[in-house]
Amino acid sequence: MGYRVIDVDGTERVPDRPCTLRRLSQPAGLENVAINRFEADPGEQLPLAYHYHDEQEEAFYVLEGTLFVETPEDTYEVPEDHLLAVDPESPQRAYNPEDADEHLSVLAIGAPAVEGDVHAYDPEE
Secondary structure: OOHHHHHHHHEEOOOOOOOOOOOEEEHHHHOOOEEEEEEEEOOOEEEOEEEEOOOOOEEEEEEOOOEEOOOOOEEEOOOOOOOOEEEEOOOOOEEEOOOOOOOOOEEEEEEEEOOOOOOOOOOOO
């Protein structure tokens, strides 16, 4: 058996990101699931680019604020204490809009944790 308590604020912030990103899987000793904590001010996006995954399912749970997620068909508004699920091969770009009144805090979970599974998506193509 194994148990670990992780102080999220004590984890390292990933450099060169459009918002604050803390990767939690490795400090927790998890190999099969990717868990990330995002903190975004108005005008910041969560991922580096509009993207999709081949195999990974993603879930975005909004802890504070309202998450906006652009897709080829629609833009979803995900309020606090709600979850957005994204299937593999579903392009999306998550962000906190420029005109937002509040800070955004999101817990993102993806499984399986697969290397090289993310691909940029160009909505113009």
